[in-house]
Amino acid sequence: MEPKILSAVSRSTLKRLPLYLHVLEDLHRRGVVYVSCTTIARKFDFGPILVRKDLEVTGAAGKAKIGFRVAGLIDDIKKFLGWHNVQDAFLVGAGNLGKALLGYQDFDSYGLNIVAVFDNDPRKIGTRIFNKEVLALDKLAPLVKRMHINIGIVAVSSEGAQAVVDALVAAGIRAVWNFAPAPLEIPEGVILENARLTQSLAVLTNKLKSLLAGPEKE
Amino acid sequence: MEPKILSAVSRSTLKRLPLYLHVLEDLHRRGVVYVSCTTIARKFDFGPILVRKDLEVTGAAGKAKIGFRVAGLIDDIKKFLGWHNVQDAFLVGAGNLGKALLGYQDFDSYGLNIVAVFDNDPRKIGTRIFNKEVLALDKLAPLVKRMHINIGIVAVSSEGAQAVVDALVAAGIRAVWNFAPAPLEIPEGVILENARLTQSLAVLTNKLKSLLAGPEKE
DNA sequence: GGCCTATCGATGCAATTTTATCGATAAAAC
DNA sequence: GTTTTATCGATAAAATTGCATCGATAGGCC
Incomplete structure (x- = not known):
């Protein structure tokens, strides 16, 4: 079939x-x-x-x-x-979450390969995390074009997330994986997927609340 | 109403x-x-x-x-x-993901407060991450009982996840928030919620695949 | 070789979830 | 003071999703 x-x-x-x-x-x-x-x-x-x-x-x-x-x-x-063809991706945000994502080795088997990290903190730029150099944000646009990157991963705070997405879109990114809890605006034709942890947490705490309130019913 | x-x-x-x-x-x-x-x-x-x-x-x-x-x-x-009453939680796993979760300050406003971290790596035990001491795993059970902790957060590898969950359940935990990609077994009456990143990634890569394959249709 | 059992694959049914429609209400405009 | 407009709240319809049943097929057993 x-x-x-x-x-x-x-x-x-x-x-x-x-x-x-x-x-x-x-x-x-x-x-x-x-x-x-x-x-x-x-x-x-x-x-x-x-x-x-x-x-x-x-x-x-x-x-x-x-x-x-x-x-x-x-x-x-x-x-x-589409996981047998590995896609190259750029990661924006070299904070704790960014580090965690970089350190998560199994992405390869999920068809994702993070090739570069970007941040706007001068103290982080030039350092290496898991053997990947942290680059300045203004390097992002030219590199997206030159390397034909399709996926951008957003691992910054809610405040900065929209600006990062706008920059990624302007640079020609086709798909954004967003880890910030903020809902983001994205133009037609570009894909946005949110890895919302708070949603999962909402389900958990709600179940727990009903469990603690009345374990006799149901 | x-x-x-x-x-x-x-x-x-x-x-x-x-x-x-x-x-x-x-x-x-x-x-x-x-x-x-x-x-x-x-x-x-x-x-x-x-x-x-x-x-x-x-x-x-x-x-x-x-x-x-x-x-x-x-x-x-x-x-x-149930987010106006903050729930105390234990975190198991002081790797990159564990660190990222500890560093994520906003959990407070989502009704979650991580009060302790556990790991079985002797090099990590005793160190401090974001001002929280890393404790040995065998301290987990007595502390769950003494502090009346309801929520356990699993941030270990897929291989170790089931054992950690079993330990949490045995200690009396009521709800587990799992970050490992492995599907876990849990007894009746205990809540399990998975924060599956790979699911989100699957949706993203699939959308991207269809976008790259044929942007004319749809 | 014939019978039995487990599983696939397809069709149809039931439940849930989302969307649409309608009247009621309250503020704003004239 | 009356009309207009936007929104709530409730009910009904449509779409989606999950589930059960049915025949077909392929291996195991006698």
């Missing part, structure tokens, strides 16, 4: 695929060759039908009674997500 | 409330007193009706033609999310 048109895939499915990928890679490391949707679903709190439907969009094909070949499935999901 | 029963609120609504909160606090800083759902919705790519419906669950009431009082609305949302 052919993979579906990209835009037709729901955001929910898109967010579940990386979860499957992680489980599959774990199985792969342990030498498992074939896996069924039922087995995958056991790791999560939703059913095997949903898993099968999600995997369908990647174009992966399984066999009855056996299931899917683990290695092939990993490959199909990665291909679908 | 009374706030709705907590469990009845959809996860989608719950995740949008922090976004509104951020916009509202920005307006508050700029001295704006009243705001309408239409104005709030302009900041996002969804309509004012959805905003109104979301705000409804918090119990906030607005007036026709005027809108909602900004200060009151902020208060109502925070109250609803």
